[in-house]
Amino acid sequence: MNVAILGYGVVGSGVAEVISKNADIIKKNSNVSLSLSHILDIRDFENCPFQDIMTKDFYDILNDSKVDIVVETMGGVSPAFEFVSACLKAGKHVVTSNKELVAVKGYELLEIARKKDVNFLFEAAVGGGIPIIRPISRCLAGNRISEVAGILNGTSNFILTKMITENMDFDVALRLAQEKGYAEKDPTADVEGFDALRKICILASLCFGNHVYPNGVYTEGISKITLEDVDFASSCDCVIKLIAKAKKMDDGKISLTVSPCLVKNESMLAGVNGVFNACLVRGDAVGDVVLYGQGAGKLATASAVVGDVIDCACNTKERKFFGWDEGKDDLLADYLDEEISLYVRATVESMENAVAEIAHTLGEVSFLKREKQAFDEIAFLTPAMKERELRKILAKLPLSVISTIRTVDY
Amino acid sequence: MNVAILGYGVVGSGVAEVISKNADIIKKNSNVSLSLSHILDIRDFENCPFQDIMTKDFYDILNDSKVDIVVETMGGVSPAFEFVSACLKAGKHVVTSNKELVAVKGYELLEIARKKDVNFLFEAAVGGGIPIIRPISRCLAGNRISEVAGILNGTSNFILTKMITENMDFDVALRLAQEKGYAEKDPTADVEGFDALRKICILASLCFGNHVYPNGVYTEGISKITLEDVDFASSCDCVIKLIAKAKKMDDGKISLTVSPCLVKNESMLAGVNGVFNACLVRGDAVGDVVLYGQGAGKLATASAVVGDVIDCACNTKERKFFGWDEGKDDLLADYLDEEISLYVRATVESMENAVAEIAHTLGEVSFLKREKQAFDEIAFLTPAMKERELRKILAKLPLSVISTIRTVDY
Numbered sequence: 001m002n003v004a005i006l007g008y009g010v011v012g013s014g015v016a017e018v019i020s021k022n023a024d025i026i027k028k029n030s031n032v033s034l035s036l037s038h039i040l041d042i043r044d045f046e047n048c049p050f051q052d053i054m055t056k057d058f059y060d061i062l063n064d065s066k067v068d069i070v071v072e073t074m075g076g077v078s079p080a081f082e083f084v085s086a087c088l089k090a091g092k093h094v095v096t097s098n099k100e101l102v103a104v105k106g107y108e109l110l111e112i113a114r115k116k117d118v119n120f121l122f123e124a125a126v127g128g129g130i131p132i133i134r135p136i137s138r139c140l141a142g143n144r145i146s147e148v149a150g151i152l153n154g155t156s157n158f159i160l161t162k163m164i165t166e167n168m169d170f171d172v173a174l175r176l177a178q179e180k181g182y183a184e185k186d187p188t189a190d191v192e193g194f195d196a197l198r199k200i201c202i203l204a205s206l207c208f209g210n211h212v213y214p215n216g217v218y219t220e221g222i223s224k225i226t227l228e229d230v231d232f233a234s235s236c237d238c239v240i241k242l243i244a245k246a247k248k249m250d251d252g253k254i255s256l257t258v259s260p261c262l263v264k265n266e267s268m269l270a271g272v273n274g275v276f277n278a279c280l281v282r283g284d285a286v287g288d289v290v291l292y293g294q295g296a297g298k299l300a301t302a303s304a305v306v307g308d309v310i311d312c313a314c315n316t317k318e319r320k321f322f323g324w325d326e327g328k329d330d331l332l333a334d335y336l337d338e339e340i341s342l343y344v345r346a347t348v349e350s351m352e353n354a355v356a357e358i359a360h361t362l363g364e365v366s367f368l369k370r371e372k373q374a375f376d377e378i379a380f381l382t383p384a385m386k387e388r389e390l391r392k393i394l395a396k397l398p399l400s401v402i403s404t405i406r407t408v409d410y
Numbered sequence: 411m412n413v414a415i416l417g418y419g420v421v422g423s424g425v426a427e428v429i430s431k432n433a434d435i436i437k438k439n440s441n442v443s444l445s446l447s448h449i450l451d452i453r454d455f456e457n458c459p460f461q462d463i464m465t466k467d468f469y470d471i472l473n474d475s476k477v478d479i480v481v482e483t484m485g486g487v488s489p490a491f492e493f494v495s496a497c498l499k500a501g502k503h504v505v506t507s508n509k510e511l512v513a514v515k516g517y518e519l520l521e522i523a524r525k526k527d528v529n530f531l532f533e534a535a536v537g538g539g540i541p542i543i544r545p546i547s548r549c550l551a552g553n554r555i556s557e558v559a560g561i562l563n564g565t566s567n568f569i570l571t572k573m574i575t576e577n578m579d580f581d582v583a584l585r586l587a588q589e590k591g592y593a594e595k596d597p598t599a600d601v602e603g604f605d606a607l608r609k610i611c612i613l614a615s616l617c618f619g620n621h622v623y624p625n626g627v628y629t630e631g632i633s634k635i636t637l638e639d640v641d642f643a644s645s646c647d648c649v650i651k652l653i654a655k656a657k658k659m660d661d662g663k664i665s666l667t668v669s670p671c672l673v674k675n676e677s678m679l680a681g682v683n684g685v686f687n688a689c690l691v692r693g694d695a696v697g698d699v700v701l702y703g704q705g706a707g708k709l710a711t712a713s714a715v716v717g718d719v720i721d722c723a724c725n726t727k728e729r730k731f732f733g734w735d736e737g738k739d740d741l742l743a744d745y746l747d748e749e750i751s752l753y754v755r756a757t758v759e760s761m762e763n764a765v766a767e768i769a770h771t772l773g774e775v776s777f778l779k780r781e782k783q784a785f786d787e788i789a790f791l792t793p794a795m796k797e798r799e800l801r802k803i804l805a806k807l808p809l810s811v812i813s814t815i816r817t818v819d820y
Contacts, residue, residue, distance in 0.1 A: 014695075018552050018695050019552070022552055022553070022554055022694070022695070025552075025553070025554050026551060026552055028619060029547070029551040029619075030551050030731055031731045123549060129695070129696035129697065129699065130696075130699055131541070131545035131549035131550065131699065131701075134544065134545065134548060134549050135541035135544065135545055135549075135701075137439070138544060138717060138720070138721060139533060139541035139544050139545075139713075139714065139717040140541065140713065140717060141436060141439040141440050141716070141717055141720045142428050142429070142432055142435075142436055142712075142713055142716030142717055142719075142720060143428075143432065143435070143713055144432055144435050209438060209439075266681075266683070268678075268681055268682075268702055270681070271676075271678055271680070271681040272678075273676070283713060284432070284709075285424075285428050285432070285539070285709040285710065285712055285713035285716070286539035286540075286703060286704065286709070286710050286713035286714075287539065287703065287704045287707075287709075287710055288703060288704075289539065289540055289541065289701075289702065289703035289704075290700075290701075290702040290703065291541075291545075291699075291700075291701055291702075292678055292699065292700040292701075292702065293696060293697065293698060293699035293700065294696065294697045294698075294699075297697075299694075299695040299696070299697075300695065300696050300697055302552075302695055303549075303550065303552055303553055303693060303695035303696035304549065304696075306551075306552030306695070307548060307549040307550060307551055307552055309552075310548070310551045310552060311548060314730070314731060317727055320724070321440055321441045321724060
């Protein structure tokens, strides 16, 4: 099987490395022989071990009928979309690690693949090396999935972990992440939740069967989380994690959000630290399943890409049934309709008055304590009710709300 | 696709339930229609919703050419082996949840399946509903796997969790597990590690490519773990877990053990509590991956079986390449050759003398403390060295060793 790679960046070079270094084990595990035929990149690479198969011309790959499988690791929507769709239309299988491409153009590309009877696979687009897409689409195919959620961005999880375990300020932790190469110079996509959003859109599409587009979805990052919040969370045996989640509501709509959440220490998601990722899937038969590992990185992501390439090579006669239907207008619920318990931190003018009013209006409330708590500072966990109602009640209470953070029950 | 089930026990009835209840979602997810054609059981079931397809005669299934896929959920080696091999020889795909069958007869059955060009799948044999077998064999197929390990027995993990979190004695926790239906009347297979052994043998066979038979493998259970050990473990930020592990040694041999181990609290395996299971796989590209969920139970196990049934139904034209080679004589290393750090608890005649001797002989040793420690009680963590050497040194020290527990680095 001849494999071409589009883009010799971090992931692309990892894929080339794994395919060549592990050729023997790939043959033994799967009875397929993968041979690298082309690598496309507009840049020149000195001392690259794949010098003789580098090309700057995409048509070298597209027009070569001996190329069976194309790996796209360029990132971004354009020209990745044009290249991938051209390859699929030419009857080549395509594997990508490009989450933006799948989140924005997934349905369109899956449709082309269906029509041309070839595979379009993207295990690496969510959670790097962690097996997520295939376990959901195959191992859990007998389940009615009600919820999928996860820690899907390693950069923000690294920052939160430093804040929690080393009492580091957000800004300091962000600078450290940048120094270590985990965060970009412009960290917006990571810390404001947009990267996690693309991944949860892919997972929601897969779990619920219609394309969920990231456009216009409620997304909240971690840049406003403070050490005060971290301390209050800790006082009720919780940690703060950036959780991307999609839940099927009773009316069939999907409530999808990306936001910081209080996660109980006993949850498997609470132990996911540093740049690691984890994905939780809740099925009616299987219960909760958690898949954990390195969510990014050269070889981890390459591992997932190569797994997909092997799958393409093993399924040449019969295309894998895989994918989802087109999105639809009223697919998403208003997230404010979801029942949730909120963590609230606020200042008050009269503590006595505020406590009495909160207890009177909200009923069963857990008030939280932290060391060095200011005299006018209050924090509590509300009972679970529709977020819209909760917000209305909060607005009427004698509080100046500083932060509210959602909670999750897993 | 017509599916027959051998054995209408806990798992078999779960499979029947999931296939009939989730027929619509199975069709949507995988484009296959599964139809239950027979259920074999020698018992009579009143009020069973599948009364009209129950049979007591295996040949009703074997001789029916319309049965495409046979699910074996009877347990035990015989007659499961005879039934499964007859079905494979008759050209039917077989899915089993029977870990004993796969651990003892896996290679033989895989060979028959290979020759007859049908699938023999057993995702449910390890870790109940957790996707483990398929992620390893497919998603991680590009990796050279160096180690696979896990908490693979829910009963013993439930008991240890009660000991750790509620300070419950082993005997009390075992009785509780029996009351809750997690442990059998004769709990030997669970608490002495034999159940976990079968599962790690299956995983080792899959990860390293040769059948590893459970016969004669070193297995140590949890029945000798005491609350003193739990306390000392806690004092060095560890918990005690029953770990089944298989590691590829430098000489290509496999070191395979089942024994209690000290696991660092920061490890993902430390957070696996109650009857839950988790499996860790270490690959050269992917790093560490952990797969977590319900390791047993009617519907969770059925979820894995149905996933395999769907996979068979989707791969009728092309048999999935899957399996391993026959075992061989010198496949297993002597586990005493593995480098390891041991936790040691002992009594001493002279504390001063013992501490001096330990420090002198072993070098860097962490001495542990616990509340209510007896005046003659000592506990410490040794440096890592070959277990054989460590045991020799321990035997010469002025100690009466009460317990030794291995440690793991994940």
